Amino acid sequence: MIKDRLYQLDWFVPALVMVLGAIGVTMIFSSTGGIWEDGAQQHLIRLMLGFVLMIGIALTDIRIWMGMAYPVYLGALALLIGVEFFGVSVNGSQRWLDLGVTRVQPSEIMKLAVVMALARFYHDLPDWRVSKPAGIIGAIIVIAMPVGLVMRQPDLGTSILIIAPGLLLLFLSGVRWRIINTGLLAAAVALPLFFTFGLKAYQKERVLTFLDPERDPTGASYHIIQSKIALGSGGVNGKGFMKGTQAQLDYVPENSTDFIFTVIGEEFGLMGGLGLVLLYAILLTLCLYRAVQCKQVFSRLLIMGVSATFALYIIINLAMVMGVAPVVGVPLPLVSYGGTVMLAVMAGFGLILSAHLYRDQELPRGTGLLL
Amino acid sequence: MSRNDSNDQVFVRRTVLLGMAGGTVFCGLAARMYYLQVVQAEDYRTLSENNRFNFRTVVPPRGRILDRHGVQLAGNRQDFRVVLIPERIDDLDATLARISRHIPISKDTAARIAKDISRKRKFTPVLIADHLSWETFSAINLALPDLPGVLPLSGETRDYPKDGTFSHIVGYVGTPSQSDISKDSDPLLRQPTFQIGKTGVEQSADARLRGKAGRLKVEVNALGRVVREWPEAKDEARSGETVYLTLDADLQAFTAEQFGEDSGGAALMDVQTGELRTLLSMPLYDANKFVSGITQADLDKLYTDPKKPEYNKVLSGTYPPASTFKMIVAMAGLEAGVINPAEQIKCTGHMELGNRRFHCWKRRGHGPMDMHNSIKQSCDIYFYEVAQRIGMEKIRSMGERMGLATVHPLGIAGQSRGILPDDAWKRKRLGDGWRTGDTLNASIGQGFVLATPLQLCVMTARMANGQKAIKPHLVIDDALPEFENMDINIGHLNLIRDAMYAVCEVPGGTGYRPDGMGIPKAKMAGKTGTGQVRGISSAERASGVIKNRDLPWKYRDHSLFVGYAPYQAPRFAASCIVEHGESGAGRAATIVRAMLGHALKSDGFDQAAAENLLVDL
Numbered sequence: 005m006i007k008d009r010l011y012q013l014d015w016f017v018p019a020l021v022m023v024l025g026a027i028g029v030t031m032i033f034s035s036t037g038g039i040w041e042d043g044a045q046q047h048l049i050r051l052m053l054g055f056v057l058m059i060g061i062a063l064t065d066i067r068i069w070m071g072m073a074y075p076v077y078l079g080a081l082a083l084l085i086g087v088e089f090f091g092v093s094v095n096g097s098q099r100w101l102d103l104g105v106t107r108v109q110p111s112e113i114m115k116l117a118v119v120m121a122l123a124r125f126y127h128d129l130p131d132w133r134v135s136k137p138a139g140i141i142g143a144i145i146v147i148a149m150p151v152g153l154v155m156r157q158p159d160l161g162t163s164i165l166i167i168a169p170g171l172l173l174l175f176l177s178g179v180r181w182r183i184i185n186t187g188l189l190a191a192a193v194a195l196p197l198f199f200t201f202g203l204k205a206y207q208k209e210r211v212l213t214f215l216d217p218e219r220d221p222t223g224a225s226y227h228i229i230q231s232k233i234a235l236g237s238g239g240v241n242g243k244g245f246m247k248g249t250q251a252q253l254d255y256v257p258e259n260s261t262d263f264i265f266t267v268i269g270e271e272f273g274l275m276g277g278l279g280l281v282l283l284y285a286i287l288l289t290l291c292l293y294r295a296v297q298c299k300q301v302f303s304r305l306l307i308m309g310v311s312a313t314f315a316l317y318i319i320i321n322l323a324m325v326m327g328v329a330p331v332v333g334v335p336l337p338l339v340s341y342g343g344t345v346m347l348a349v350m351a352g353f354g355l356i357l358s359a360h361l362y363r364d365q366e367l368p369r370g371t372g373l374l375l
Numbered sequence: 376m377s378r379n380d381s382n383d384q385v386f387v388r389r390t391v392l393l394g395m396a397g398g399t400v401f402c403g404l405a406a407r408m409y410y411l412q413v414v415q416a417e418d419y420r421t422l423s424e425n426n427r428f429n430f431r432t433v434v435p436p437r438g439r440i441l442d443r444h445g446v447q448l449a450g451n452r453q454d455f456r457v458v459l460i461p462e463r464i465d466d467l468d469a470t471l472a473r474i475s476r477h478i479p480i481s482k483d484t485a486a487r488i489a490k491d492i493s494r495k496r497k498f499t500p501v502l503i504a505d506h507l508s509w510e511t512f513s514a515i516n517l518a519l520p521d522l523p524g525v526l527p528l529s530g531e532t533r534d535y536p537k538d539g540t541f542s543h544i545v546g547y548v549g550t551p552s553q554s555d556i557s558k559d560s561d562p563l564l565r566q567p568t569f570q571i572g573k574t575g576v577e578q579s580a581d582a583r584l585r586g587k588a589g590r591l592k593v594e595v596n597a598l599g600r601v602v603r604e605w606p607e608a609k610d611e612a613r614s615g616e617t618v619y620l621t622l623d624a625d626l627q628a629f630t631a632e633q634f635g636e637d638s639g640g641a642a643l644m645d646v647q648t649g650e651l652r653t654l655l656s657m658p659l660y661d662a663n664k665f666v667s668g669i670t671q672a673d674l675d676k677l678y679t680d681p682k683k684p685e686y687n688k689v690l691s692g693t694y695p696p697a698s699t700f701k702m703i704v705a706m707a708g709l710e711a712g713v714i715n716p717a718e719q720i721k722c723t724g725h726m727e728l729g730n731r732r733f734h735c736w737k738r739r740g741h742g743p744m745d746m747h748n749s750i751k752q753s754c755d756i757y758f759y760e761v762a763q764r765i766g767m768e769k770i771r772s773m774g775e776r777m778g779l780a781t782v783h784p785l786g787i788a789g790q791s792r793g794i795l796p797d798d799a800w801k802r803k804r805l806g807d808g809w810r811t812g813d814t815l816n817a818s819i820g821q822g823f824v825l826a827t828p829l830q831l832c833v834m835t836a837r838m839a840n841g842q843k844a845i846k847p848h849l850v851i852d853d854a855l856p857e858f859e860n861m862d863i864n865i866g867h868l869n870l871i872r873d874a875m876y877a878v879c880e881v882p883g884g885t886g887y888r889p890d891g892m893g894i895p896k897a898k899m900a901g902k903t904g905t906g907q908v909r910g911i912s913s914a915e916r917a918s919g920v921i922k923n924r925d926l927p928w929k930y931r932d933h934s935l936f937v938g939y940a941p942y943q944a945p946r947f948a949a950s951c952i953v954e955h956g957e958s959g960a961g962r963a964a965t966i967v968r969a970m971l972g973h974a975l976k977s978d979g980f981d982q983a984a985a986e987n988l989l990v991d992l
Contacts, residue, residue, distance in 0.1 A: 131382045172393065178385040233426065236411045236419020249427045253594070274412040278405055285401050292394045296387055304386060312393070319400050326407045 009063050014294065014360050018058060020287040021338060021353055025051040025346075027280065028264070028339035034246045035260040035267045043260050043341045050343055054350030061354025066362035069355060070302050073117075073124035077146070080117035083110030084153040111162040112344040114150045116352055118166050119173070119309030121146050126177040127302035128369055135180045143174050160207050161320065161332035169312040173305050227263070228327045230256045235269035235277075235326065242273030260341045262333060265325045280339070284318050294360045300367045303359035310352040317349075430610075432562045433589030434569060436531060438615030440545055440576055440584070443650075443851065446624035448541045449577065454532035455512035456505035461492045463524030471503075473521055477514045478504045500526060533570065533666045539659035540627050543687040544620075544787065544849070546575020547662040563588045570666070576620065579786030580850060586615035619851040621650035629973050630655050633966040637956055638682035639933075640689030642832035642847075643949040643970050646839040646939060648855055649847050651785075652947065652974055654829070656688040681929065682954070691789045693825035694952050697904030698753045698885075699937045700774070700820030702838060702871050705746055707773035708761040709867040716870050719743040722756035733759055733815050736905065750874035751884045753903060755819045762818030763811060770817060771795045776861060778833035778844070779826050785849045793830050796823035821907060831950035835937040837861060838875075839900075839945035841868050875900035876942050879968075886964045892940060892972030897985035899971055901938025903960045906952075908933060923957045931955035936963035940971040943988040947974045 029048045036042035061069070087110055125146055126134070133139045147170035154162045175184060199208065234250035243249070248270035250256050256266045269277045288311055295307040314337055321336040323329035335342050337349045411419065440449035457478065464470050467489065471480055480488075480503070491501040503525070507515075516527050533548045535541065548570040555571060556564050563569050563585065571585065572578035589612025593604050630641050634657040643653040658680075664673055677685050686692060708714040724740035726733050735741065735755040741748070749757035762770060774780060780795035794800070796817060798809035816822030826834075829847060836845045842865075843858035878884040878901055880891060885903040892899055908930060923931045934956030939948040949967045956962035 134382075176386055176389050176393070178382050178389075230426075232411060233419050233422045235408070236415050237423035239412055239416040239420065249594075250423055253427060255426055269408070269412065274408055277408050277412070281401060281405060281408075285398070288397065289394065292390060296390055299383075304390075308390060308393075315397055319397075319404065322404045323407075326404065326411060328407055 006063060009361060012361060013059075013062060014290075014357060016290055017287065017294075017353060017357055018055065018062075020283060020290070021058065021350070022051070022055060024280075024283060024287070024338040025054070027268075027283075028341070030245075031264050031267050031271075031339060032260045032341050034248070034271060035251050035264060037252060038246055046343075047341055047346075050346045051338075054346050057347060058350040058354040058357065061351055062357030062361060064358055066300075066303060066358050066365055067367060069120070069306075069358060070124060070127070070367060073120040073302075076113075077117040077121035080110055080114040081150060081153070083108075084114060084150060086110065088153065088156065109344040111150075111154050111157070111159055111166075112348040114154065115162070115165050115169070115313050116310070116348055116355070118147060118150055118170055119306060119313060119352075120355070122170055122173045123302045123305035123309055126173065126305055127300070127367065129177075130369075131178065134178050135183055140174070140179065140183065143170070143177075146170070155202070159333070160203070161334040164320065164332070165313060165316055165334065168316050169309050172312045173309050176305060176308055177301075227257060227331050228324075231263055231266045231325050232327045234259075234266035238270040238273045238277075240274045242269070242271045242276055245271055247271060262321065262331075262335050262340060263325055264340045265322060265336055268339075269325075281318075281322070284315075288315050291356055294356065294363075298359060298363045300359075300363070300365070301369070302367055303363060306359050307356045310356050314349065314352065427594055428592055430590045430592055432565075433591050433610075433612040434563060435586035435589065435612035435614045437533065437548070437570075438580075438584040438586065438617050440580075440618045440620060442620055442622050442624040442627075443652075444623065444625075445619075448536065448545045448620065448622075448624065450534050451531040452534035453529050454505060455507040455509065455527065455529050457503045457507065457512075457515055458500035458526050458528055459488075459503055460500055460524045460526060465523070467492070470522060470525065473518070474503060474515070474525065477511055477518060478507065480504070500528075506532070533663075535662045535666075536624075537661060537663070538628065538631070539661045540624070540631050540655065541622070542575075542660050542662040543656040543689065544575050544622065544654050545662070546577040546787070547573055547665040548577050549573040549665060561585070561588065573665070575787055576618065576850065578788065580618045583618055584615040587613040589613070621645075621652065621849055621851055622654060623652045623974070623977065625977060626653050626970065626974055627655055630966065630970050631657065631659060633969050634658075634953070637953045637962065638684075638688070639951065639953040639956065639963075640692055640828035641949065641951040641966060641970065642689055642829050643947055643974055644832055644836050644845075644847055646836040646845060646945045646948045649836070649845045649858070650851075651847050651849050653949070653970060654689050654849070656686070656690075656692070658682050658684040660684040687787070687789060688952070688954070689828045690785070690787055691791045691827065692952070693791045693793050693827055694933055694935070694954075695822070695824055695906040696779075696820035696826045696831060697906040697933070697935050698755075698820060699831055699834075699902045699904035699935050699950075700824060700826075701750060701753065701758050701818070702875070702902060703774045703777055703779070703834070704758050704761055704765075704770055704818045705750060705871055705874075706777075706863065706867060707769045708765050709746075709870070710773070710864065711765045711769050713764040714746070714761050716746040719745050720749070720757045720760045722754050724756075726756055726759055728759075728763075728812055728815060731812055733812075746870060747874045747877065750871065750902065751877040751881065753878075753885045758818040759815045762814045767797055767809060767814045767817060770814070771797050774824075774834075776844070776863070777837050778846075779830050781830070783829060783833055783847050785829075785847065787849075790829075791825075791827050793827055794823055794825040820904060828950050828952050831935070831937050831952075832948055835901075835939050835950060836948035838868065838872065839939035839948045841865055841872075872900055872942075875902055875938070878902055879938065879964075880942070885960050886936065886938070886968075888964075888968065892968050892975065894972055894975060894980070894985055895982045897940065897972075897975060897980065897982070897988075898942040899938050899940035899968065900942045901936060901964070901967060903958070903964055904933075904935030904937075905958045905960075906933035906935055908955070928955050932957050934958060934961055934963040936960075936967045938964075938967045938971060940975060941980070941985060941988055946978065946980070947971055949974075 029044050032047050033040060033044035122143060125143060129139050147167060151163050151166050154166065230250065234256050237250065248267055250270050251259050251267040256263050259267055268280055291307055291311040295304045298304040298307060317334055317337045320329060320332060320334045324331055335345050337345060436451055439447055441447055471485055474480060488501055488503060512527060551564045551571050572581035590610035591604060630653050638657050641653060641655045642651060644651045660677060721743050722735055722741040724735050724738050741752055741754040744754045744757045774795045780793045782790050782792050801807060801809050813822055817824050833845065833847055842860060844861045845858055846856055848856055876898065878886045879899050881887060886901050934953040937950045939945045949970045951963040951966045953962040
C-alpha cells in the first residue's frame with residue numbers, strides 16, 4: 005500500500021526541493037567562511053529531517069489533513085498568544101517561543117495554518133455564498149486574527165505573508181471582480197493611514213530607507229547598499245565559489261540567512277542567480293499544474309495557498325536583496341539558514357504532495373468543524 | 376452542476392492569471408538582476424574593491440641623534456610589552472590573576488584594562504603592561520600556554536644614555552598632545568603608541584627625526600579586521616634621518632664630572648665655526664623617565680630640588696656676568712676714545728658717587744691701575760671710572776655686538792635673551808629713570824645685567840676670533856652659517872686679550888694657575904667673575920663682609936669664568952657658571968681650564984703643537 009503510494013508520489017517536487025536545499029547548504033558553507041559546523045551542517049540535517057517530514061505528510065491521507073485544518077489553525081493561534089506572554093525577544097522583536105527542547109517561531113506555522121483553514125473554509129462553503137457577506141467576512145476573520153497577533157510582535161514580513169496568500173485564496177475561490185476591485189480601492193486608501201499609524205518606528209525607517217537608500221549609508225540602508233554591491237560586483241559569471249569578497253569579509257550582514265542570495269549573486273554572478281530563480285519557477289509552475297489537476301476545492305486551494313506563500317517568500321526576499329523592496333526580514337525558502345522556515349516549507353510541500361497523491365479522493369463538503 | 380462547472384472554470388482561469396502574474400514578477404526580478412550585474416557591474420565592482428581594501432600606516436623608526444663622533448645621544452631600544460586580545464579571553468579576571476604572578480597588576484590597572492576592552496573592537500589588542508624587563512618578558516613567554524589571548528610583543532621605544540648628560544639639550548619624546556595633533560596632519564601622530572619630540576633637539580629636529588609614514592595595502596573585513604596584506608602595493612616608510620650634533624659626548628661627560636654635585640651651566644665652542652662642543656646644564660636628570668611616563672613622585676622630586684635639575688641653565692638661566700663683563704666696558708671705552716690704556720686710575724677700594732659709596736672687591740684697593748692690570752686683577756674702581764666717562768649706551772651697544780642680550784637660536788625652546796639695560800628698559804621695567812649708579816653697577820656686570828652661559832661663551836668666542844661675529848650652532852648641517860664682520864679695532868682687542876692672558880698665565884692674575892690647562896706650553900686667556908646674589912648692607916661692610924663659607928648655599932656668590940685657548944691661535948672658547956660656587960677664580964676657572972685642556976687634547980693639540988705656536992710669541 006505505502007509502496008504503491010511511494011510509487012505514485014510526484015517525485016519531481018521533492019527532487020527540486022532537495023536540489024534547492026542542497027544549494028542552500030553550499031551557499032551557507034561559503035557564507036560562513038567555509039566552516040562546516042557554522043551552519044551548513046545544521047542546514048543539511050534540517051534538510052534531511054524536513055525531507056522525512058515532507059514524505060511523511062505526503063503519504064498521509066488528505067482527509068486527515070483536511071480534518072486537521074482547524075485544529076492546526078487554533079493551535080497556531082494559541083502558540084501566537086503564547087508568544088505574546090512567554091515569547092523570547094531576538095533582535096528587538098518577540099517572535100520566538102521557547103519550548104524547552106527547541107525554539108520555534110509560531111508565526112511560521114501560522115502561515116501554513118491560515119492556508120489550511122481558508123482552504124477548509126471554502127471547501128465547506130457553498131459556492132453561491134462565496135461572494136456573499138458571510139463568506140467574505142468569514143474568510144477575513146480567519147486571516148485577520150493571526151495577523152493582529154503577528155503585528156504585535158511586530159513582524160511586517162510575516163503579516164504580508166499571511167495576508168497576501170489569504171487574499172489570493174479569496175480571489176481563487178471565485179469572489180466577484182466587483183468586490184475585489186472595491187477591496188483594492190479601500191486598500192489604496194487605507195495603506196497610507198496604516199503606514200502612518202500602524203508601523204513601528206524601525207519599520208517606517210526601513211520603508212523610508214528603501215525609498216531613498218542614501219538617507220543613511222551606515223545605518224538602516226547599509227544592508228541594501230552592501231547587498232547591491234555584492235550582487236553588482238558579481239557580474240555575469242561571479243567571483244567564484246568562496247571568492248566573494250563582500251560575503252567572505254562580512255560586509256553583507258545576515259548573509260547566511262535573509263541575505264544568502266547576495267552570496268549566490270556575488271560568487272556565481274547573473275548565471276547563478278538566474279539559475280536559482282529558474283529552479284524556483286519550475287517548481288512553482290509544477291505546483292500550479294498540480295492545483296489545476298485537482299478537482300477538490302480543499303486540495304487545489306491548499307496547493308495554491310502553499311505555492312503562493314512559497315512564491316511570495318521568494319519574491320519579497322529577492323526584491324529586498326536587490327534593493328527594490330524594503331528590508332522586511334523574509335528568508336529565501338530552502339536556501340536561507342533557519343530551522344522553522346525550513347520545516348514549515350517542507351510541511352507545505354508535503355501537503356501539496358498529499359493533495360496531489362490523493363487527488364482522486366472524494367472529499368465530503370460541509371461536514372463541519374472536525375471531519 | 377453548471378454553477379460547479381463555472382466555479383471550476385473560474386478557478387482554472389484565475390490560477391492561470393496568477394501564474395502569469397507570478398511569471399511577470401519573476402521576469403521583473405531577472406531584469407533587475409541583469410541591471411545590477413551587467414549594466415552596473417563595473418560601478419559595483421569598484422565599490423566592492425573600495426570596501427575591501429584599506430591602507431594602514433606603517434610607523435618608521437625614529438632617527439637617532441649622535442654626537443660629532445657618532446656616539447649615540449638618543450636611539451631606539453627594544454621595548455617589551457604584553458597585550459591581550461579581548462575576543463580570545465574567556466575569563467578576564469582569571470587571566471589577569473594568572474598574569475599577576477609575573478607582573479603586578481594594581482586595581483587601577485585592572486580597571487583601565489576593563490575600560491579599554493569595553494571601548495575597543497574585540498580583536499584590538501589592549502595593553503596590559505609595557506617597559507617590562509627581559510626577565511619578566513621571558514617569564515610571561517614561558518607561561519603563555521596557560522594564558523590564551525595574551526600576546527607578548529616587542530616594539531621600539533626611545534632610549535637616552537642613562538647618565539643624562541644630554542637631557543637638557545637632546546630633550547625627550549612624549550605622546551602628542553591634542554594641540555600637537557590638531558596642528559599637524561601627519562598620520563603618524565594618530566598612531567596609538569607614536570611619540571614626538573617634546574623638548575630640546577628632539578623637538579627642534581622632529582621633522583627630520585620622525586621620517587615619513589609608510590602605507591600598507593591591506594584587505595579588511597567589515598569590522599576593520601585585517602584579513603590579508605598586499606606587500607606588492609606597499610608604500611615603504613622612510614626612516615627618520617640621523618641627526619648629528621656638533622657636541623662631543625666625551626667632553627660633555629668630562630665637563631659634567633668636573634661639576635660634581637654642583638649646579639650651573641657650561642658651554643664650549645669652536646671660535647672659527649661656532650660649533651658647540653659642550654652645552655651642559657647641571658645637575659642632570661634622566662630623560663628616559665619622561666619617555667615611559669614619569670611617576671608623580673619622580674616629578675615632585677625633580678621640581679622640589681633646590682638645584683632645579685630640570686632647568687636648562689646653560690640656555691635659559693640668566694646670571695649677572697660679574698667681572699667677565701669688564702672686557703665689554705674696556706672695549707667700549709677704547710672705541711669711544713675716552714680712555715688711554717696706559718692711563719692710571721687709582722683704586723682706593725671705594726669711590727663716592729653723590730652720597731653713595733661704591734666698593735671694589737678688594738677692600739684696601741689696588742692702588743694705581745692701568746687697563747691691563749685692571750683686567751688682570753679685576754679692579755672694580757677702574758671700570759666705575761671708565762663707565763662713568765662713556766655712559767651706559769656705549770656699553771650696551773658693545774655688549775650686543777659681542778653677542779649679549781641676543782637670543783642665539785639653537786631651535787631649543789626657552790632660550791633666554793638676557794638683559795643689557797638702559798634708560799628705556801629701566802623705565803619700562805621699574806618705572807624709574809636711569810642713574811649713574813646703575814651704570815657703575817652694570818660696569819662690573821652686576822645690577823641689571825644678565826647673561827646666559829651660552830651668551831658668555833659666544834662673547835668670549837667673538838673676542839678670541841677678533842673678526843667675525845661668531846654664532847653658535849648645534850646641529851651639523853650641510854652649510855655653515857655666514858658670520859658678519861664685527862668691525863672691532865684689532866689693536867684694542869689685542870690689549871684686552873693680552874690682559875686676559877695675564878689673568879690666566881701670569882702670576883698675580885686672578886685666574887692664574889702655574890700648570891695652566893695641563894698641556895705644557897699651551898697657553899690660555901680668560902676672565903674670572905664672582906656674581907653677587909645678595910645685597911651687602913653698609914652695616915655689614917662696617918662689621919666685615921660675611922665669608923661665603925659662613926653663608927647658606929643659596930646666598931653664596933656665583934662662580935663665573937670665561938676663557939679661550941690656545942692663546943696664540945684661538946680654537947675654543949668656553950664659559951662656565953657654578954651657581955653659588957663662590958669666587959670665579961675657584962670652581963668655574965678650574966672647570967673651564969679643564970674643559971679647554973680636554974677639548975684641545977681630544978682635538979690632537981699637544982705639547983709639540985703648542986711649541987710650534989710659541990715660536991710666534
